[in-house]
Amino acid sequence: MQSIHRLDLLRTSIEAWRDGGETIALVPTMGALHEGHLTLVREARTKADRVVVSIFVNPTQFGPNEDLDAYPRTMEADAKLLEAEGVDALWAPDAGTMYPDGFSTSIAVDGVSADFCGASRPGHFAGVATVVCKLFNQVQPDIALFGEKDWQQLAVIRRMARDLDLTLPDADSIHGVPTVREADGLALSSRNRYLDETARRQAAALPAAMREAIGKIEGGTPVADALAELEATLLEGGFTRVDYAALADAASLQRIDALPDRPARLLVAAHIQGTRLIDNMPVGPRR
Numbered sequence: 001m002q003s004i005h006r007l008d009l010l011r012t013s014i015e016a017w018r019d020g021g022e023t024i025a026l027v028p029t030m031g032a033l034h035e036g037h038l039t040l041v042r043e044a045r046t047k048a049d050r051v052v053v054s055i056f057v058n059p060t061q062f063g064p065n066e067d068l069d070a071y072p073r074t075m076e077a078d079a080k081l082l083e084a085e086g087v088d089a090l091w092a093p094d095a096g097t098m099y100p101d102g103f104s105t106s107i108a109v110d111g112v113s114a115d116f117c118g119a120s121r122p123g124h125f126a127g128v129a130t131v132v133c134k135l136f137n138q139v140q141p142d143i144a145l146f147g148e149k150d151w152q153q154l155a156v157i158r159r160m161a162r163d164l165d166l167t168l169p170d171a172d173s174i175h176g177v178p179t180v181r182e183a184d185g186l187a188l189s190s191r192n193r194y195l196d197e198t199a200r201r202q203a204a205a206l207p208a209a210m211r212e213a214i215g216k217i218e219g220g221t222p223v224a225d226a227l228a229e230l231e232a233t234l235l236e237g238g239f240t241r242v243d244y245a246a247l248a249d250a251a252s253l254q255r256i257d258a259l260p261d262r263p264a265r266l267l268v269a270a271h272i273q274g275t276r277l278i279d280n281m282p283v284g285p286r287r
């Protein structure tokens with residue numbers, strides 16, 4: 001595996017692969033890799049000849065009081081994991097490469113960005129869209145893979161790619177991978193490592209309460225009641241704040257208060273022991 005830190009060297013590798021007629025998959029990450037990331041990598045290997053994984057802790061997607069400084073940085077261990085997975089290139093640019101002096105551009109994706117994490121983390125999705133657009137331009141992949149754990153992020157990136165002609169409109173080139181979970185149901189996340197043993201055990205209440213709420217909604221309980229019970233369960237179970245717990249149209253991310261015929265999603269962000277966890281699950285049609 002090549003570890004690449006300079007854009008000109010990345011371009012040289014990309015051009016050589018292209019000249020050889022090979023296809024390229026990109027897996028963007030912020031490092032601190034776990035089985036969720038490695039699942040994306042394994043799927044990427046089945047979809048393209050070459051796999052590039054980027055690791056960049058992107059400052060512009062963190063708010064002023066968020067965990068940019070504390071975010072785990074484990075580059076050496078990450079590189080070993082990626083090497084073992086047969087990744088072709090680790091693209092690890094520094095902040096100066098991504099944001100050269102005078103950097104003045106930002107991509108705002110309206111609509112899908114507005115609610116949920118967009119509301120509780122102002123500026124977050126502009127930071128994500130801008131850095132992902134740059135990564136796409138740098139790597140020029142045939143396919144890019146993202147986790148469904150960050151459901152709204154996936155919707156924002158799909159919208160941006162379609163709006164800015166970054167991919168062909170009908171191709172599955174922004175590929176979503178189902179959330180990988182621990183045995184107790186908690187979605188794998190780099191931020192889980194902030195939790196002590198007690199908070200980690202309590203955190204499993206999040207997916208459990210979500211499954212319970214989905215059962216109620218699918219069984220006919222009014223959505224508002226099921227969501228209020230979900231929030232109360234979390235606050236009784238060790239969570240200190242719920243940023244949102246909502247039912248939304250799975251594609252447009254518009255809030256809905258009753259089950260539609262189209263696919264819907266239950267989305268939650270909640271804080272435990274100072275750590276903000278997010279999760280989402282599909283909600284089926286009313287029984």
Ligand SMILES: Nc1ncnc2c1ncn2[C@@H]1O[C@H](COP(=O)(O)OP(=O)(O)OP(=O)(O)O)[C@@H](O)[C@H]1O
Nearest residue numbers: 029030031036146147149150179180188189190191
């Ligand atoms: N449990 C998971 N299952 C599937 N994909 C995941 C999972 N966790 C992260 N990913 C995906 O990996 C990619 C990189 O995510 P990132 O590096 O931010 O890791 P993370 O674990 O989501 O970290 P964070 O704690 O910042 O949420 C994203 O596309 C993300 O959706």
Ligand SMILES: CC(C)(CO)[C@@H](O)C(=O)[O-]
Nearest residue numbers: 028029030058128131150
């Ligand atoms: C897509 C991403 C790598 C952009 O920094 C990040 O938001 C993430 O890891 O999900």
Ligand code: BAL
Nearest residue numbers: 030061062124150153
């Ligand atoms: N996986 C999403 C990155 C973030 O929370 O900033």
